[in-house]
Each structure stands twice: as structure tokens, then as C-alpha cells.
Amino acid sequence: MNPSFLFDIICTAIWIGLTIHYARKGLLAALVQIAGNLFSLVGAQQLAAWGSGEVFDRFFAGSFRERIAASLAAGGAADLDRIAQRYAGFLPESIRRQVVEACQRALDGLLTDNVLVIADTIVQDVVRPLLTPVFSVVLFFLCFAALRMLISLLVTVLGLVNHLPVIGAVNRWLGVSVGALAGVADLFLLLCVVWALMVITGGNLPALNETTLSGSFYYQIFSLINPFV
Numbered sequence: 001m002n003p004s005f006l007f008d009i010i011c012t013a014i015w016i017g018l019t020i021h022y023a024r025k026g027l028l029a030a031l032v033q034i035a036g037n038l039f040s041l042v043g044a045q046q047l048a049a050w051g052s053g054e055v056f057d058r059f060f061a062g063s064f065r066e067r068i069a070a071s072l073a074a075g076g077a078a079d080l081d082r083i084a085q086r087y088a089g090f091l092p093e094s095i096r097r098q099v100v101e102a103c104q105r106a107l108d109g110l111l112t113d114n115v116l117v118i119a120d121t122i123v124q125d126v127v128r129p130l131l132t133p134v135f136s137v138v139l140f141f142l143c144f145a146a147l148r149m150l151i152s153l154l155v156t157v158l159g160l161v162n163h164l165p166v167i168g169a170v171n172r173w174l175g176v177s178v179g180a181l182a183g184v185a186d187l188f189l190l191l192c193v194v195w196a197l198m199v200i201t202g203g204n205l206p207a208l209n210e211t212t213l214s215g216s217f218y219y220q221i222f223s224l225i226n227p228f229v
Helices: 003-025 027-059 061-075 080-088 093-108 115-163 167-200 217-224
Strands: none
Touching: 003 027, 003 167, 003 217, 027 061, 027 115, 027 167, 061 115, 080 093, 080 115, 093 115, 115 167, 167 217
């Protein structure tokens, strides 16, 4: 069976399961869930985009700058390919190559031989662009988990409406359509996880790489709205 087709079948089954799960909670809970899912996705993406750069600048940039400066002082030359491979070897070579070439052009324009200035340029133009997306993915899932936890508490309370006569029955039936939308948000999160695994493993997993999933309907849609690129 075509791996892309199998992947679409799995995604569809997960979406149907999520729809049933949210529908059982009822309309009010499903409405809060979909709003919470969207809020969690957008909020986590924004926090991760801002926080990844802050985390790198505050906790990693100084250490990288010192080590690269010491290496330049000892060797006298900047091997950008080796630096990219050392600190971000898990990323696809095509991504590393684009960043390295951009940094090489920046270094060619420097009118100084100060190792600290060169090291800082390498950190900002090579190491930072390669590592901040990885930090962004990690922070995204941490923030999303925290926000979803808060939303889940409210959804649990609203689910009690289903136990009311008449209102409870209507609430459950109307929850189906809204539950389907809430399931879409969770499926999007799952695709984010798949993309993160592909990046971290460099596309070396036989079932999880760009070539395998290129024919997947769900993955093609996700690629158009990928929040990390």
C-alpha cells in the first residue's frame, strides 16, 4: 500500500475518533474546546516564535561565541560547514547549506580580522538560524500543553450540561459538528509532531520523510500552513 495513502487513512481515522470524543462532551464543551484549541495553537506558536530567540540569546549565544572564537584563534580559519555540522548535524543538509552560504557572504563583507566579531557573525548567521527553529518546536509543544490543560478544566465542567434533561440531549447532538472542527485542530497538532520528528531525524526515518509523505493529502495541506517555516 502507498505510504502516503496509508498515512491519510490513519489521519482520517484519528479525526473521526476525535470528532466522536468531542461530540460526546456536547455543544458547549465542544465550542469551548475548538476555541481553546485555536487559542492554544496560536498562543503557543507566538510564544514559541518569541521565546526561541530569547532562549538562544540568553542561555546559548555567549557559550557558542566563546567556543567559536577560541577555535578561530587556534586555527585561524572559519570552517562554516564543520560548525553547522557540529551544532545542527541533525538538520537536513539542504537547510544547513543555505544558512552557511548566507553567512559566508556576510563574512566576505566584513572588513576586520577580529575573531570576536567573526565569531559573533557566525553565531548570529549560522548557529542561531539553525537552532532557533528547533527551540521553537520544543517551546511550542510545552506552551500548547500548558494552555490545553487550562482549557480542559473548563471543558470538563461544561460537559456536565449533558446530564440535564432535554437540554442535555440537544447539547450532545449539536456537539457533533463542532466536535468535527475541534478534531481538526488536534489533527493539526499531530501533523506538527510528525514534521518535528522529520526535522529532528533529518528525514532518515523510512516512513517519515518528505519523499514518503509528498503524496499525502493531509501533509500537503499542512505544508501550506506550517507555522514553523
